[in-house]
Amino acid sequence: MKLPRRLVVMVALTAIALTACTEEAKQEPAAPQGTSAPQAGGVTGRPVKVAFSAPGADHGWLKAITDNARKAAEELKVDLVLAEGTNDTASQVSQVETLISQKPDVLVILPQEGGALTPIAQKAMQAGIPVVNVDREFSTPAAFRTWIGGDNYGIGVAAADLIANELKCNGNVVEIQGVAGISVTEERTKGFTDGIKRCNGGIKIVASQPADFLPDKGLQVMETMLQGHKDIKAVYTHDDDMAMGAVQAIRNAGREDEMFITGAGGSKDAMNLIAEGGLYRATFLYNPSMSGSAISLAKLIAEQKGLSELVEPEVPSRIQLPATTVTKENVASVQSLGY
Amino acid sequence: MAVDTPASRNALAGLRQVPIQELVLPVVIVALLIAGIIIKPDVFPTSDNLLNVLTQASITGIIAIGMTFVIATGGIDLSVGSVLAAASIAGGLLADNGSYTFMLGAVGLAVLLGAINGLAITWGKVVPFVATLAMLTIARGLALWMSDKTPISLAELDILQRIGSSRLLGVPIPALVFLAVTIAGWVLLNRTTFGRHTIAVGGNRSAARIAGIRSNRVVFAVYVLIGLCVGISAILLSGRLASASPVVGNLVELDAIAAVVIGGTALTGGKATVTGTFFGVITFALIFNLLNLLNMPSEIQGIVKGVLILAAVALQRRD
Numbered sequence: 001m002k003l004p005r006r007l008v009v010m011v012a013l014t015a016i017a018l019t020a021c022t023e024e025a026k027q028e029p030a031a032p033q034g035t036s037a038p039q040a041g042g043v044t045g046r047p048v049k050v051a052f053s054a055p056g057a058d059h060g061w062l063k064a065i066t067d068n069a070r071k072a073a074e075e076l077k078v079d080l081v082l083a084e085g086t087n088d089t090a091s092q093v094s095q096v097e098t099l100i101s102q103k104p105d106v107l108v109i110l111p112q113e114g115g116a117l118t119p120i121a122q123k124a125m126q127a128g129i130p131v132v133n134v135d136r137e138f139s140t141p142a143a144f145r146t147w148i149g150g151d152n153y154g155i156g157v158a159a160a161d162l163i164a165n166e167l168k169c170n171g172n173v174v175e176i177q178g179v180a181g182i183s184v185t186e187e188r189t190k191g192f193t194d195g196i197k198r199c200n201g202g203i204k205i206v207a208s209q210p211a212d213f214l215p216d217k218g219l220q221v222m223e224t225m226l227q228g229h230k231d232i233k234a235v236y237t238h239d240d241d242m243a244m245g246a247v248q249a250i251r252n253a254g255r256e257d258e259m260f261i262t263g264a265g266g267s268k269d270a271m272n273l274i275a276e277g278g279l280y281r282a283t284f285l286y287n288p289s290m291s292g293s294a295i296s297l298a299k300l301i302a303e304q305k306g307l308s309e310l311v312e313p314e315v316p317s318r319i320q321l322p323a324t325t326v327t328k329e330n331v332a333s334v335q336s337l338g339y
Numbered sequence: 340m341a342v343d344t345p346a347s348r349n350a351l352a353g354l355r356q357v358p359i360q361e362l363v364l365p366v367v368i369v370a371l372l373i374a375g376i377i378i379k380p381d382v383f384p385t386s387d388n389l390l391n392v393l394t395q396a397s398i399t400g401i402i403a404i405g406m407t408f409v410i411a412t413g414g415i416d417l418s419v420g421s422v423l424a425a426a427s428i429a430g431g432l433l434a435d436n437g438s439y440t441f442m443l444g445a446v447g448l449a450v451l452l453g454a455i456n457g458l459a460i461t462w463g464k465v466v467p468f469v470a471t472l473a474m475l476t477i478a479r480g481l482a483l484w485m486s487d488k489t490p491i492s493l494a495e496l497d498i499l500q501r502i503g504s505s506r507l508l509g510v511p512i513p514a515l516v517f518l519a520v521t522i523a524g525w526v527l528l529n530r531t532t533f534g535r536h537t538i539a540v541g542g543n544r545s546a547a548r549i550a551g552i553r554s555n556r557v558v559f560a561v562y563v564l565i566g567l568c569v570g571i572s573a574i575l576l577s578g579r580l581a582s583a584s585p586v587v588g589n590l591v592e593l594d595a596i597a598a599v600v601i602g603g604t605a606l607t608g609g610k611a612t613v614t615g616t617f618f619g620v621i622t623f624a625l626i627f628n629l630l631n632l633l634n635m636p637s638e639i640q641g642i643v644k645g646v647l648i649l650a651a652v653a654l655q656r657r658d
Contacts (some may be wrong), residue, residue, distance in 0.1 A: 209631060214586055216585050224395070252504040
């Protein structure tokens with residue numbers, strides 16, 4: 001009786017260690033490497049040391065954020081201290097505290113929640129560590145040296161534009177939202193409803209439901225909308241991954257000729273479908289390449305340089321990326337950005 | 340109720356004892372159906388929509404049937420949502436060799452993880468809540484790690500997609516599978532020694548031991564059984580989505596547990612009903628369908644669900 005039990009405990013521990021290891025492997029270039037950092041760099045002395053913190057990469061977009069940051073750091077020869085993998089605001093705060101204690105030149109933060117990370121970012125700024133804020137904005141500009149992010153409201157407006165043009169301002173539209181009650185979702189919805197107003201009621205949003213950015217929820221919500229509405233011209237969704245579930249619901253119902261769908265973000269899968277033509281008409285970039293740019297900006301800030309094409313000798317305090325519309329016509333030119 | 344005559348007390352006790360417990364959900368379901376027919380006469384009562392409700396109920400429903408057995412032993416399984424994702428991914432990794440290897444991979448991993456839960460609880464003596472909580476994070480980690488956090492397309496798997504989205508005799512296959520699992524679950528619980536032992540173990544473990552029931556075996560078996568259910572659900576879900584994604588199955592465990600509980604199975608173990616669970620699953624699926632058809636905000640759905648859980652369980656309380 002004793003032996004098997006011990007054995008099982010061992011197996012379980014190995015399994016836990018295994019998953020822990022792979023998690024660690026992903027965030028490994030973090031702490032140990034950081035502490036042993038100062039190696040001789042080029043003529044300018046040691047390489048710029050950038051600390052990076054983002055929420056856990058459990059969604060295609062967030063994974064791409066971390067990957068892009070890492071890639072940019074490699075290319076720019078920046079010493080990157082990376083702390084990935086927490087979906088809890090409080091633990092991200094302590095993660096950032098640990099990062100600050102390692103005295104980086106610049107801190108890059110994509111907060112799980114802008115407001116909650118604001119005090120700690122402000123503390124870093126006061127301690128003389130410039131902060132680059134990515135995507136979700138801190139509640140005060142005093143908490144960042146520069147902010148770079150996408151345009152959630154712009155995604156809604158661009159989608160409304162495309163749908164209004166394609167439908168000539170006439171027909172029923174349904175909307176599949178992200179997680180209810182967060183700013184990303186609210187802005188993407190507001191942009192869309194504002195944008196669609198120019199049709200003066202010609203386009204009706206007959207249903208609008210959240211599916212939490214998840215493909216299985218997207219499938220269920222779309223299935224029910226298909227039951228409820230026998231005449232749908234277009235489907236506006238807040239996310240490419242989630243839209244894949246909706247696409248499948250439309251296909252399963254055999255109604256792909258009746259309507260088209262739009263996504264948001266710019267995933268590889270979405271771009272492939274757009275290139276094929278048909279049901280998946282467009283997506284709107286909310287590109288995770290922004291974390292790569294954030295690393296570049298961090299390096300420029302540390303070196304006290306500006307953007308070389310601008311007259312000003314320093315980095316601007318806000319950079320907003322456009323929600324570029326990706327359709328069959330231009331998909332080839334942006335496909336390399338897909339995640 | 341202020342009048343406390345023996346007669347009224349008897350009448351009340353009688354009412355509570357026999358029918359109410361088992362009638363609550365059917366009444367709720369009938370009420371929902373009538374409401375649907377009145378509010379959305381053109382859409383709701385169509386066979387298409389009702390079959391859609393049954394299909395949507397199938398993924399959580401099959402898991403809930405397995406959960407009924409787990410809860411009957413006084414246990415709980417919090418890991419099912421994560422295991423659903425891990426199983427889909429495991430299948431997806433084997434998808435190059437066709438639909439059958441997908442199914443083998445999905446069911447294989449789900450059963451394996453269920454067995455690990457079972458071992459941790461029986462031989463490891465870890466309480467079910469903790470053991471399966473650990474498995475919840477392990478399985479989600481496995482799903483993300485195995486897939487490198489990217490969904491796997493299953494567009495090439497014809498058979499799998501047909502299982503997910505086509506019909507047999509006019510009924511969607513996932514719905515048929517759900518009905519079959521429900522019937523199998525009913526037979527297993529009510530007509531076999533294993534079923535009797537499951538209830539006995541949940542009712543009073545030492546009494547069960549004295550009666551010669553090997554509780555550890557029974558407990559281990561129910562976690563393997565729910566693993567099998569999760570594996571079947573993974574096949575249906577992946578077929579319906581035509582892809583395997585590491586983020587699916589979020590909070591499915593809570594939906595399954597809620598369905599089991601409003602169905603009348605006691606969380607403390609020793610009392611279980613498969614029919615009740617089936618009705619519970621259908622109730623939630625109908626609410627989702629109706630509120631969606633009415634385009635009600637999702638927060639209303641949360642409130643309705645919660646109130647219903649409270650009301651149903653309060654009405655079912657015994658003594």
